[in-house]
Amino acid sequence: MRSHSDAHQEIAREWQEFSAERERAARAAAVAAKYEAQATQRPESMQPFRQRMAELHRRIEGRHLACARLHRIYALRLQRWYIGDRATLRPVFMAAVAQHLGMDSAAVTLFGQTGEELLVSASDVTARAAHDLELLIGEGPARDVLGGREFVTADGADLAARWPQYGPALTELGVQSVVAVPLLSSRLLGALCVFTSRAGLRTEITPAAEKVADALANTVLLASYGTADDGAPQGSLFDDADYLVAVHQAVGMVAVQCSCDLDAAQALLRARAFADGIEVSEIARRVLEDGYQLC
Incomplete structure (x- = not known):
């Protein structure tokens, strides 16, 4: 504390x-x-x-x-x-983003130039679980943004129609509506995803989310006020972020163990996590700390 x-x-x-x-x-x-x-x-x-x-x-x-x-x-x-x-x-910055947009939960996911996830910052357990589902299943709103969609909206039955695996799992979290918009600066930096338990999206939510995403990408993300002991940037958005370091390290280790490229190693991690019904981060921990072998 x-x-x-x-x-x-x-x-x-x-x-x-x-x-x-x-x-x-x-x-x-x-x-x-x-x-x-x-x-x-x-x-x-x-x-x-x-x-x-x-x-x-x-x-x-x-x-x-x-x-x-x-x-x-x-x-x-x-x-x-x-x-x-x-x-x-303790309140986190992304909870303020969700409140500003009139939604229940919000998450920012940042991508590297080759599409790998670098960071996730979530408002609460629902937003973090929604992100973990995307990482586990490999489909969802942030993935659609990474694939070139300018904005993504889905609610009710559209969730399952749009994402056959992710949609039903998201509904089990109590989410009925989702909006995702890109974080754009000189390139695509990531995605802002917001979630609510209410069915039916207000028509003004997408332009409002786009304005917030613009502010996050071009001001908040740039407003670092130093670095922590581990070298991570500090600032309102960074304070509660998860840099997914363990997952990236585990992907590299699996790639060596299985003599495969990084994309295949990540797919192996996701597949094992899905089969065991646990989070990708837990499989990564087992690989790194317990010597868990995937092949």
Whole structure:
């Protein structure tokens, strides 16, 4: 459990981030307003440029306002927890993302340039279980985003129709609706997936999720404030992330044991986990710590 000093520092940091994002949004708005005021001025050749600049800075304004709202929600949740009942789990940043979108759970999965999973940050046990199911089965909303889908929405019977194995398993977790959108910067960084127990998706959830994903990819993920002892970046999103190190190490070990490539080794891990009805991370632990052989 974190000390009172750590608690005060964490809350203060979130309020500082909130204020900083509000200031960045105000600066972007001022630049946008300047270009909007000049939009019809001569020379006419400059008008398209001014319009593009106005639109760009309005997008930047929206990005920073979204970040500000996330930091504010997170700071308030932390304050309530620190002064309230600490028997409950400490709030995490992704829970603020879920609350902001009016959903029950949320998870961010980051991918490497070759599609391998690098990190998962989840709001709660449901979001983490939904991620683990994707890792185990090899199908689901984040995989669809990685495959090139701009956004994914499914609810009710569509879950099983879209994902024959993942959908029914997700329903067993109590999830009735899911939305996934890409995290885009200079490339596809990963996917934001949000889940709810309510059937029927609100029409505004996808554009709202896209705005949050843009804020996460282009601001929150970049806002690291140092590194931990193990070299992992620290920041609001990184504090509760799982870097899946054990899984990646186990994949490498299985590849050596079975004389196969990494994709085949990962498939072997998933298949064994599926057959035994346990998480991929548990199979990885057995490979690394117990000398478990898959071939």
